[in-house]
Amino acid sequence: MAKITPRSQDFNQWYLDVLKEADMFDYGPVGGTIIAKPYGWTLYENMKDALDKRFKDTGHVNAQFPMFIPMSFLRREQSHVEGFSPELAVVTIGGGEELAEPIVVRPTSETIIGDAYSRWINSYRDLPVLINLWNSVVRWEKRTKPFLRTMEFYWQEGHTAHATHEESWAEVMQMLDVYHAHGVEDCAMPSVKGRKSKNERFAGAINTTSIEAMMGDKRALQAGTSHDLGQNFAKAFNIKFLDKDNTEKLCWTTSWGLSWRFMGGLIMVHGDDQGLRLPPKIAPIQAVIVPIHKNDDEKTKVMEAADRVFAELKAAGIRVKMDDRDATPGFKFNDWEMRGVPARIEIGPKDVANSSVALARRDVAGKAGKSFVPQAGLADRLKTLFVEIHESLHKQAAEFLNSNIREVNTLDELKEAVQDGWALAPLVDDPAVDAKLKEMQVTNRNYPFGQAAGEWKCVITGQPVTERALVARAY
RNA sequence: CGGGGAAUGGCGCAGUCUGGUAGCGCGCACGGUUUGGGACCGUGAGGUCCCGGGUUCAAAUCCCGGUUCCCCGACCA
Numbered sequence: 263m264a265k266i267t268p269r270s271q272d273f274n275q276w277y278l279d280v281l282k283e284a285d286m287f288d289y290g291p292v293g294g295t296i297i298a299k300p301y302g303w304t305l306y307e308n309m310k311d312a313l314d315k316r317f318k319d320t321g322h323v324n325a326q327f328p329m330f331i332p333m334s335f336l337r338r339e340q341s342h343v344e345g346f347s348p349e350l351a352v353v354t355i356g357g358g359e360e361l362a363e364p365i366v367v368r369p370t371s372e373t374i375i376g377d378a379y380s381r382w383i384n385s386y387r388d389l390p391v392l393i394n395l396w397n398s399v400v401r402w403e404k405r406t407k408p409f410l411r412t413m414e415f416y417w418q419e420g421h422t423a424h425a426t427h428e429e430s431w432a433e434v435m436q437m438l439d440v441y442h443a444h445g446v447e448d449c450a451m452p453s454v455k456g457r458k459s460k461n462e463r464f465a466g467a468i469n470t471t472s473i474e475a476m477m478g479d480k481r482a483l484q485a486g487t488s489h490d491l492g493q494n495f496a497k498a499f500n501i502k503f504l505d506k507d508n509t510e511k512l513c514w515t516t517s518w519g520l521s522w523r524f525m526g527g528l529i530m531v532h533g534d535d536q537g538l539r540l541p542p543k544i545a546p547i548q549a550v551i552v553p554i555h556k557n558d559d560e561k562t563k564v565m566e567a568a569d570r571v572f573a574e575l576k577a578a579g580i581r582v583k584m585d586d587r588d589a590t591p592g593f594k595f596n597d598w599e600m601r602g603v604p605a606r607i608e609i610g611p612k613d614v615a616n617s618s619v620a621l622a623r624r625d626v627a628g629k630a631g632k633s634f635v636p637q638a639g640l641a642d643r644l645k646t647l648f649v650e651i652h653e654s655l656h657k658q659a660a661e662f663l664n665s666n667i668r669e670v671n672t673l674d675e676l677k678e679a680v681q682d683g684w685a686l687a688p689l690v691d692d693p694a695v696d697a698k699l700k701e702m703q704v705t706n707r708n709y710p711f712g713q714a715a716g717e718w719k720c721v722i723t724g725q726p727v728t729e730r731a732l733v734a735r736a737y
Numbered sequence: 738c739g740g741g742g743a744a745u746g747g748c749g750c751a752g753u754c755u756g757g758u759a760g761c762g763c764g765c766a767c768g769g770u771u772u773g774g775g776a777c778c779g780u781g782a783g784g785u786c787c788c789g790g791g792u793u794c795a796a797a798u799c800c801c802g803g804u805u806c807c808c809c810g811a812c813c814a
Contacts, residue, residue, distance in 0.1 A: 293805090293806070293807095348812065349812070401812095401813070402812095404738090404810095404811075404812060404813085405808095405811095405812085405813090410814085411813070411814075415814070417814070472814095485814085486814085519814070520814080521814045522814090523814055554772070554773055555772075556772050557772095590771080590772050590774085590775075591772060591773060592774035592775050593772095593774085593775050595774050595775080596774070599774095610772095611773095613773095
């Protein structure tokens with residue numbers, strides 16, 4: 263009786279159904295923009311808080327920069343403006359008058375950051391600068407999809423400046439690790455860390471790294487990126503410092519970003535035919551209580567017990583919700599399942615008599631996930647269960663990811679592998695090779711880190727290579 | 738910018754070919770019966786049929802012009 267399209271049947275429709283049934287978003291009046299409704303936004307906020315804590319733990323601080331950037335700023339870094347100009351939203355009229363210089367609505371903040379850093383940084387004592395921004399940016403996308411690709415999207419962008427390349431590269435890798443850990447430890451979402459091909463680099467970077475996650479339809483999603491900007495932006499914006507040796511040097515800068523598409527990814531990784539499945543750490547509601555009664559007499563007794571359980575769980579710091587809506591239990595069960603609430607607590611007359619509750623865990627489908635447990639000690643039981651659910655969601659996703667990657671050594675093998683999974687293929691890092699892949703409707707996601715060294719032939723050019731690239735259809 | 742659809746109550750749609758009282762399902766409101774896996778009965782509210790023009794006694798329907806949105810490509814977190 264599920265209202266949502268089965269995941270296996272039409273993944274795209276399933277995704278939209280799930281978002282809609284979970285009441286996560288609405289479409290905005292301007293095409294390509296969306297409204298994040300409270301349930302969706304709360305989930306994003308919880309993910310944001312978890313990630314922000316990791317930033318703080320690695321010594322970063324938050325700041326806020328303007329959304330309006332002079333067009334001339336973008337022009338200062340050649341490849342940057344070339345990369346972004348097709349997707350810019352530009353303000354040409356302000357206060358009813360034509361502006362002398364067009365203003366760009368930020369597509370990303372490297373340029374306005376560069377301008378500020380050039381004024382803020384004078385001495386080696388000012389370094390490193392480790393700043394993060396939580397904001398929204400605008401890119402005029404041709405085709406959009408809620409959370410995965412919207413014209414305005416929320417994200418964080420980190421911008422750091424360092425005295426040496428060793429230091430800035432360490433920062434790039436550290437933040438990629440932070441993203442990976444956020445995925446695994448906060449969101450139960452595994453991903454593959456690696457270096458992007460030259461062709462896929464951020465406009466203006468000398469090196470780009472990413473984490474790639476596998477969605478439920480085996481397509482890849484770039485879930486986070488961390489860029490080594492070298493000295494490109496330092497040159498363009500004159501970010502210099504006087505070093506210990508009394509010589510003026512250019513800074514080495516980095517930037518890294520993770521957007522609310524990560525949340526779209528989370529949904530596509532964990533969801534099932536019943537809807538969302540959310541990891542307890544970030545779920546807006548961790549447990550919901552559904553009272554069951556059929557007359558006023560039962561209702562009084564049941565609600566007394568339900569209210570008491572609610573108060574206990576709340577006091578224990580669990581994000582718990584009482585669903586006392588006037589609806590049948592079956593409706594409520596489905597409703598909360600679609601919203602991905604990790605645990606459901608049913609309290610009816612039988613439970614009142616037994617001092618028990620029915621406890622259903624969302625990570626296990628159907629009756630198998632339901633058990634009857636005592637009311638006493640429920641908070642502790644839930645906390646243990648939340649850890650189990652997190653591990654079980656991660657395990658399921660990790661096994662799915664690992665079992666759908668195939669090492670291939672020929673073009674035919676690659677073509678076959680990407681029909682239903684990811685391929686690890688020896689590939690030369692050359693834009694022409696990436697273009698060939700594109701003809702096959704697939705892309706070079708990244709060159710995963712930590713590969714065993716080897717000597718192979720590129721599946722496209724036949725040239726010798728020592729690295730394998732992850733090739734997949736992607737979002 | 739190419740190729741294909743669509744616009745009718747809050748949502749999803751039928752009605753358009755062949756012009757003739759504005760319909761259905763869901764949702765919503767009220768009343769009642771229900772309630773351990775998406776209940777049921779009754780009553781009710783709610784619509785400039787995307788916009789502009791034309792044809793006609795009469796247009797959601799036919800003709801002309803325009804707008805917007807969606808899907809598939811190119812671009813991308």
